[in-house]
Amino acid sequence: MGEPKTHPTEAAALVLPQDCTVRTIAALAGTAREAFAAGAGLALDGSLVENADITLVQLVVSAQRSFEALSVPFALVDPSPAVLSAFSRAGVAAPQTASLPSGAH
Numbered sequence: 001m002g003e004p005k006t007h008p009t010e011a012a013a014l015v016l017p018q019d020c021t022v023r024t025i026a027a028l029a030g031t032a033r034e035a036f037a038a039g040a041g042l043a044l045d046g047s048l049v050e051n052a053d054i055t056l057v058q059l060v061v062s063a064q065r066s067f068e069a070l071s072v073p074f075a076l077v078d079p080s081p082a083v084l085s086a087f088s089r090a091g092v093a094a095p096q097t098a099s100l101p102s103g104a105h
Contacts, residue, residue: 011040011041011042011043011073011074011075012035012038012040012041012042012043013043013045013077014028014031014032014035014042014043014044014045015045015047015048016028016044016045016046016048016049016056016083017048017049018048018049018050018051019049019050019051020046020049020051020052020053020055020056020082020083020086021051021052021053021055021056022053022055025055025056025059028056028059029059032059032063036063036066036067036072039070039072040072041067041072041073041074041075042063042067042072042073042074042075043073043074043075043076043077044060044063044075044076044077045077045078046076046077046078046079046080046083047077047078047079047080048080049079049080049082049083050080050082051082052080052082052083052085052086053086054086054089054090056083056086057086057087057090057092060076060094060095061092061095064076064095074095075095075096076094076095076096079094
């Protein structure tokens with residue numbers, strides 16, 4: 001089976017764009033897949049999101065499950081009201097969120 005994969009302690013940070021809808025989700029999913037394939041954790045910064053739909057919710061839930069299954073860090077950081085509203089409309093609890101330290105944006 002091989003040796004267990006070791007994971008860096010530093011998570012890659014991805015600042016989500018203002019538009020996180022079906023029109024833009026493919027690029028975001030690609031970035032999440034790259035971080036997952038690299039064995040790196042991922043922190044999604046949702047502070048700038050102004051438009052979000054169910055596709056963002058699906059991406060976040062899927063990524064969270066995938067990363068956690070391998071004990072790789074994953075976080076939704078500073079979700080905007082639009083992100084939280086998308087989760088609420090979908091009837092899905094937003095993952096536990098974190099805040100970036102001051103000046104980290």
